[in-house]
Amino acid sequence: MLASFPEFDGGLGFILGLPRSEQILRPEAQSNLDFLLDGAGALFRNCSEREGGRMADGPTSSGSGHTHALKSPTECQNAQKRFRARQKERMTCLEREVAEKKATFEQLAQENLLLRARATILEKVVNCRDEQLSIVQAFEERCRASPDAQSCFGTGSSNTVVNGTDAAHESFRKMKKEQVIPQYKAFLAEVSKYLLHCQYPCSDPTNPIVQQVTACVQRMGYILKHLVLLNPSLMRQLLLLNMETMQPGAAVESHWDSVVASLQLGAEQRADIMAVLELYYGLLGKVYDERKLIRAGLAQGVGTLESSATTFVARNDLAAEMELMEQLHANLAKEHSAHTLLNCFFMGKVLLPAQFAKVAVYSYPFFPDCLAVALAVARQENQTRGGGSGGMPGSARVPPRGGSGSAASGSGSGSLDSHHQHSH
Known part of the structure; x- marks a missing residue:
């Protein structure tokens, strides 16, 4: 059927629409168009037969001197299977690579979340430490400024404090459980009364009851923090x-x-x-x-450290x-x-x-x-x-x-x- 076309010379020039002078068999064209269908639907492949690395010569319908032997349907089917197998293997490889990269990305994202959470925790801990240091430093500065060092660390009658903050620090240092427990129980009695009327989650700062609870907690928290x-x-x-x-x-x-x-x-x-x-x-x-x-x-x-007199x-x-x-x-x-x-x-x-x-x-x-x-x-x-x-x-x-x-x-x-x- 193809011989009926005057422009067909057995190569790929006819298909690519090239002039007769350029109708030569191009390897890249052959690799792109592997399979052709004839008028009856039969599957065949243009395969240039090479002998010793050169094209086989022989008469063609157009007399161009090139020959293109048609492979049998079985060989074409095998070639098609090999082609599909290669494509499937390539797709499998790509899918595996994508899955690996996705797993790596998810792992890094999880690590990033953990690091962000840890950074937040550390920021809060640093704030805690700064607050604690400010309390201790204020206490130590008063000790260094005092003419009597025993006013900070002793229990004698010479313990006298002038500054109000220093007096508070000194009182915390000297506190006994008999002084703290009554204050703590009074706090429990007061805050329990407010909690009974506080709706969950009891966190609305505009709610008067929440404000009362917060005030109680701040007072007791101040005492506990210093203790x-x-x-x-x-x-x-x-x-x-x-x-x-x-x-x-x-x-x-x-x-x-x-x-x-x-x-x-x-x-x-x-x-x-x-x-x-x-x-x-x-x-x-x-x-x-x-x-x-x-x-x-x-x-x-x-x-x-033996107690023997001879030691x-x-x-x-x-x-x-x-x-x-x-x-x-x-x-x-x-x-x-x-x-x-x-x-x-x-x-x-x-x-x-x-x-x-x-x-x-x-x-x-x-x-x-x-x-x-x-x-x-x-x-x-x-x-x-x-x-x-x-x-x-x-x-x-x-x-x-x-x-x-x-x-x-x-x-x-x-x-x-x-x-x-x-x-x-």
Whole structure:
């Protein structure tokens, strides 16, 4: 049928519409037009037969000297299958590459979200630390300016303060639990009355009841904030006390679970608590690792402190003992710093005023324990994810604590703390 066309010379010039002088077989044209259909619908392929790297010669219908043998339908079908297989393999490769890049993008996006959340947490923690430093620095500046250093650290009758702020700091440092507990109970009675009439979520700043709750929380928060920083020993006593019986006691985990349930925390609040808890345990892990080395050094020096009259402490040994005690004191200060950061963040940056009030009310007869509440949140999160209670962040790194170990507490492992207390 093709021979009936006068312009067809057996090459691709006819199909491309080229002049007769340019009607030669072009490799790129042949690669683009692999298959042709004849009038009857039969599938064939123009394949230039090459012998020894050159075109095979032979007569053609137009006498051009080039020959194009037609392959059989089976060979054409096989070629078509190979072509489709190559295309399918290429598509599979591209799809796999796209899937890998998509997974990488999602992973990087998740890491970016985590880093943003961590940056937000760190900004809040830095704000907490700045606030704490301002309180402590004001106290220390007054001490340096005082003609009598004992007015800051002594208990004698010479303790006299002129400035009003200095007087407040001094009063916080001297406070006893008998002074704090009545104020705290009065706060509970007042704020409970307002909470009964406060509709959830009790966060509308224009609501008079919310304003009353906020005012109560600010007054008590001011007291607790200064006690944590200026009188940590009192905070330790309060956290280990049952305020109903006025006897030492510690609440069980289920008590703090009930406290958390009353708060109705949002997803963002829970995420913040989990993030700061992980940061807290990261700091505390380093503190306890350092403390292990100090304990090992103290254990080696026990023999130098024997009470035998024939045993004398060498000057070098005594210097080493004193250096270890200074290191222990600094180590305990680091632990206390981590506790105060958790306390400030939890009470000042995560909870709304109404939630702060609920923590206080539902914790009674025990004092609010920020670490215990945060661990209760972590337990609930792990149970929700199916991880049980064993997956809390840092739980494997931190040794058992004596007492409830609040965020305001300066206590760590009990034996070391008692050793530290006896050393003073």
